[in-house]
Amino acid sequence: MVTVASRIRLEDRECPLSTTVEHVGEWWTLLILHDAFDGYTRFDQFQENLGISSSMLTTRLKTLVTDGLLERRPYQTNPVRHEYVLTDLGRSLRPVIVALAAWGNSRLEPHERSMILVDAESGEEVQPVVVDARTGRRLDDSHAYVFAAGPAASDAMRGRYAHRRPVPVPVAPTAGT
Amino acid sequence: MVTVASRIRLEDRECPLSTTVEHVGEWWTLLILHDAFDGYTRFDQFQENLGISSSMLTTRLKTLVTDGLLERRPYQTNPVRHEYVLTDLGRSLRPVIVALAAWGNSRLEPHERSMILVDAESGEEVQPVVVDARTGRRLDDSHAYVFAAGPAASDAMRGRYAHRRPVPVPVAPTAGT
DNA sequence: CAGTATCCTGTCCGATACTG
DNA sequence: CAGTATCGGACAGGATACTG
Numbered sequence: 001m002v003t004v005a006s007r008i009r010l011e012d013r014e015c016p017l018s019t020t021v022e023h024v025g026e027w028w029t030l031l032i033l034h035d036a037f038d039g040y041t042r043f044d045q046f047q048e049n050l051g052i053s054s055s056m057l058t059t060r061l062k063t064l065v066t067d068g069l070l071e072r073r074p075y076q077t078n079p080v081r082h083e084y085v086l087t088d089l090g091r092s093l094r095p096v097i098v099a100l101a102a103w104g105n106s107r108l109e110p111h112e113r114s115m116i117l118v119d120a121e122s123g124e125e126v127q128p129v130v131v132d133a134r135t136g137r138r139l140d141d142s143h144a145y146v147f148a149a150g151p152a153a154s155d156a157m158r159g160r161y162a163h164r165r166p167v168p169v170p171v172a173p174t175a176g177t
Numbered sequence: 178m179v180t181v182a183s184r185i186r187l188e189d190r191e192c193p194l195s196t197t198v199e200h201v202g203e204w205w206t207l208l209i210l211h212d213a214f215d216g217y218t219r220f221d222q223f224q225e226n227l228g229i230s231s232s233m234l235t236t237r238l239k240t241l242v243t244d245g246l247l248e249r250r251p252y253q254t255n256p257v258r259h260e261y262v263l264t265d266l267g268r269s270l271r272p273v274i275v276a277l278a279a280w281g282n283s284r285l286e287p288h289e290r291s292m293i294l295v296d297a298e299s300g301e302e303v304q305p306v307v308v309d310a311r312t313g314r315r316l317d318d319s320h321a322y323v324f325a326a327g328p329a330a331s332d333a334m335r336g337r338y339a340h341r342r343p344v345p346v347p348v349a350p351t352a353g354t
Numbered sequence: 355c356a357g358t359a360t361c362c363t364g365t366c367c368g369a370t371a372c373t374g
Numbered sequence: 375c376a377g378t379a380t381c382g383g384a385c386a387g388g389a390t391a392c393t394g
Contacts, residue, residue, distance in 0.1 A: 014291040016281025043356050053388050080184035087349045095307035098316050099276035104193025113327035114191040114334050120323045124308040130272035131305035139275050145295045150290035157291050164307040172264045220376050230368050
């Protein structure tokens with residue numbers, strides 16, 4: 001019953017991963033959001049920063065507004081002009097963007113990084129990591145945390161996690177390749 | 178000169194966000210990775226869990242192996258059979274998956290969640306948040322942290338962050354919609 | 355400046371059929 | 375069981391042209 005219903009039918013999936021991907025799955029969506037986090041609000045700013053075609057930008061902005069991630073509001077009235085600002089919901093995606101960017105950076109030496117996250121006051125680079133809010137422990141790649149069926153899990157989802165064997169995450173013996 | 182070169186040319190982008198999206202941008206890629214984190218390693222397991230077509234699964238697995246996120250290795254030899262296990266690089270994507278799933282869950286009441294991340298021993302649900310590893314402070318939607326040009330930033334990237342105005346993240350006055 | 359409309363291409367993806 | 379090969383549809387996205 002989702003309106004857009006992207007190419008694979010994710011509506012009938014209950015995985016929260018799919019839910020998120022459904023909203024930010026299009027490449028440009030993420031990049032536009034990133035622009036928004038950088039303080040940009042206007043059509044031409046997005047267009048210039050991203051090099052996106054105007055037609056695509058129109059489409060993506062509409063989706064973002066429809067999804068409630070951006071709010072479109074007039075900022076002048078003679079010829080009416082709109083700007084696009086993050087909603088609370090949109091802002092809540094920040095950790096996702098940060099995590100995504102952090103992974104990209106993690107594959108580079110510090111001096112190779114072209115975009116970093118910094119403390120707004122000190123200007124010092126921050127190291128984004130994902131932790132458990134209660135314990136502060138890193139979730140990283142440790143085996144200490146696993147996905148599991150939640151309260152609202154369907155039978156299918158429960159079946160998925162029925163396997164739960166002793167070895168949670170099989171890994172390749174050596175590094176990559 | 179990237180081999181796959183997905184539809185929009187991301188190779189010429191230096192944004193770490195784009196880099197990540199280039200690797201996990203395809204819907205199935207993320208979901209396959211998620212399966213791998215859940216301990217699944219075999220073709221038919223992926224296929225059954227995800228409901229993906231075999232041809233697509235083949236393609237995606239190949240990409241994942243090529244990208245160094247999964248390793249394909251034989252687990253039996255009479256008829257040779259392969260399994261797909263996470264490499265170190267692949268495992269390093271876990272925080273990204275977790276962050277993505279966490280956002281999906283954040284939009285639901287706890288009792289509505291069908292998939293959660295739990296402590297493997299206690300079984301207690303964990304609350305994934307993104308923090309600065311050095312200070313432990315949450316990166317959330319606060320204005321305390323902003324993206325900035327890194328050491329390797331191109332002129333374009335520097336230009337992008339030259340604006341840095343007093344208000345880092347414009348927000349909608351009220352909540353959403 | 356801030357878009358909309360139209361055409362076109364690439365490719366993601368499912369469906370189906372086939373193989374050792 | 376673990377895939378490969380091929381077909382076709384849907385749609386993201388670029389390019390271009392047009393509007394107030």
